[in-house]
Amino acid sequence: MTAEIRDIAIFTTLAALAATAVMLVPGVAVAWLLARRQFPGKSLVETVVSLPLVMPPVATGLLLLWLFSRRGPVGALLARVGIEVVFTPAAVVIAMAVMGLPLLVRTARAGFEQVTRRYEEIAETLGAGPWRVFSTVTLPLASRNILAGAMLGFSRALGEFGATIVVAGSIPGRTRTLAVGIYTFAETGQDQQAAVLLIISVSIAFVAVLASNRLARQV
């Protein structure tokens, strides 16, 4: 394995881990809201969260490019404090997080829905406030699903291609991921490099999905 391939594998794994960490708190919060609360615009939130699952990833990438470019609504704000996102490793992490989020939200939501409200009611009768009920009863009882959802989100992040290549490009040693690397190597006739990346990518995804399925079955 060449140093370049090794670096791509390490960078992709770290970026997918970072993306999973980034999506975890908002993903769990949205999943809990969708499972437990009625609020105006709930179906809109459900739809927006699921969009990256059904939209062409390239279109999601274009949307992110517009949002985070220097003239975009988020990018302009970040530019003022000297932060640039597009075509940086941060763009890879953002693209991965956006694409993985729907899987985390769906799986975690199912987990919260499986926790019977009655356990939470009992905790309330024992004097627990909303945060204590959530952190000591709801969250632990839904934790296997949340973990399974995080694994799925991580697996999705590992394989991310369309959104990443649009918003982060394929800069060697900076933003090139496994999926983007396979495409680039294959297109430039470096079939052996592409094949090695392919094997690495399949192996990591296989382990992640296997672990996720095992966790989900133990719920």
Next chain:
Amino acid sequence: MAAFDLDFTLQQGEFTLAFSVQVEARALALFGASGSGKTSALEAVAGLRTPRRGRIAVNGHVLFDSERHVNVSVRNRRTGYVPQDILLFPHLNVRENVVYGLREGNRPDLHVLVELLELSPLMDRRVGSLSGGERQRVAMARALYSGPDVLLLDEPLAAVDLPRRRRIVDALLGIRDELSVPLIYVTHLPEEALTVADWALLIDNGRIAASGPPRDVMPSD
């Protein structure tokens, strides 16, 4: 003795539960057939169901009063509730379940509670490995350790084998007499009501059909 003021109307779809009773008792039994509204009454006291109108007070502590717009939140009612399905937290062991309630105030000493309910050999067990009677005793300890003003029990003998029922009844008597925690408990077993309660309400189709000492209220057969 505790003063129970239960004067409320609760609507559940087509079913109306109407209570109007003021009694003083150490242990109040709600006795009646399945579907008569006993559990709903208990849940109204715990705050898990909101009456349409009326007043609920225990020892002068008003929990609900529709005229004065009082509806104390579930967490602040200080009612220890043991539902029929017990619902021990499955991810916590026995000890962690028992000490879950962190309320300040007049909660019993843990050691006394463990002795009274014979829990010492169980404290480090997973709740999934407990028998019905053991689960019931752990749930009672959990509710009591939160320092309740009243303990609400829904069919505490339902999940317990006949030979082990005596142990639960002894525990109930201990709670009533040694810890001096007033009880309201739901039952459909006359003998249980006769042993533990000093006042009984016979509930029939959402109404109080009779109120008095258990011996006078219980069906004679």
